[in-house]
Amino acid sequence: MITPSDHSVIISPVEALDPELSKMIGNEILRSFGLRTETKPLLNDVAFALDPNRNQHHSTVILKKLADLAPAGAIRVLAVTRVDLFIPILTHVYGEAQLGGKACIVSTNRLDEGLSVGNRETFFQRIVKEAVHELGHTFNLRHCQDHSCIMHYCRSIRDVDRKTDQLCRYCRILLADELKLLSST
Numbered sequence: 001m002i003t004p005s006d007h008s009v010i011i012s013p014v015e016a017l018d019p020e021l022s023k024m025i026g027n028e029i030l031r032s033f034g035l036r037t038e039t040k041p042l043l044n045d046v047a048f049a050l051d052p053n054r055n056q057h058h059s060t061v062i063l064k065k066l067a068d069l070a071p072a073g074a075i076r077v078l079a080v081t082r083v084d085l086f087i088p089i090l091t092h093v094y095g096e097a098q099l100g101g102k103a104c105i106v107s108t109n110r111l112d113e114g115l116s117v118g119n120r121e122t123f124f125q126r127i128v129k130e131a132v133h134e135l136g137h138t139f140n141l142r143h144c145q146d147h148s149c150i151m152h153y154c155r156s157i158r159d160v161d162r163k164t165d166q167l168c169r170y171c172r173i174l175l176a177d178e179l180k181l182l183s184s185t
Contacts, residue, residue: 009035009135010074012042012066014081021124025078025131028165032132032150033139034179035075042069046083059085059096059105066103075182076138078131079105094130094154097137104134113157126160136171139178144171 009029011022017039026037049061062079070077085093085107094111097104111126112119129150136151144151147159149168154160167175 007035007073007075008038009033010042010071010077011037011039012077012079013039014041014043014046014079014083017080018124021080021127024124024128025080028128028132029078029135032165032167033135033175040071042066042077043079046081051086054086056084056086056092057081058087059093059107060087062105063096063098063101063103066105067098067101070102074102076135077103078135079103080108080127080131081105082108084109094160095134097134099137099142100140101138104131104138106130106134110157111160122161125165126157129160129163129165130154132165136167136175139175139182141167141171141174141178144168146170 011025022039029035029037046057046062049057051058066077066079087093087096092110095104095106106127108127112123115122133150141151143153146152146168147162148164149171150163150165151167151171152163
């Protein structure tokens with residue numbers, strides 16, 4: 001039987017990641033999911049996913065590669081990148097995840113929108129929220145209608161700022177069920 005404490009979530013920076021930010025993400029994953037983290041780069045760059053017509057990187061392509069590179073002991077892999085991400089039906093995404101899968105990714109590219117230079121606290125909070133949100137999708141959590149739930153879909157940076165760093169009651173129950181399934185395999 002696998003217990004969540006036996007394995008970890010890999011935080012995989014694509015470019016250099018501020019150690020303070022990595023620690024904040026790890027602490028929030030531990031608080032929200034009860035899972036420890038390990039920082040380990042799995043991709044040196046994501047140029048393979050660049051769409052030259054859009055000058056953006058196709059996040060779904062990156063997710064496939066990340067899932068293939070996931071170490072055996074990794075419960076999930078969370079990549080963090082500075083590049084601008086997209087999926088074909090949207091102009092951009094803050095991140096993407098394989099629903100019920102192994103991998104997710106967050107882009108810091110647009111998360112500084114509307115911030116004064118040097119406002120690291122709000123910038124880091126936004127990144128951490130989106131990291132937890134995308135990781136939630138890997139545990140089969142879908143977008144939540146509760147505007148304050150961290151699993152709420154964000155159309156704009158205002159939506160990111162409005163939601164809390166907490167799962168609503170309903171999403172907490174769903175996550176607990178998923179974590180029980182994980183520990184029984």
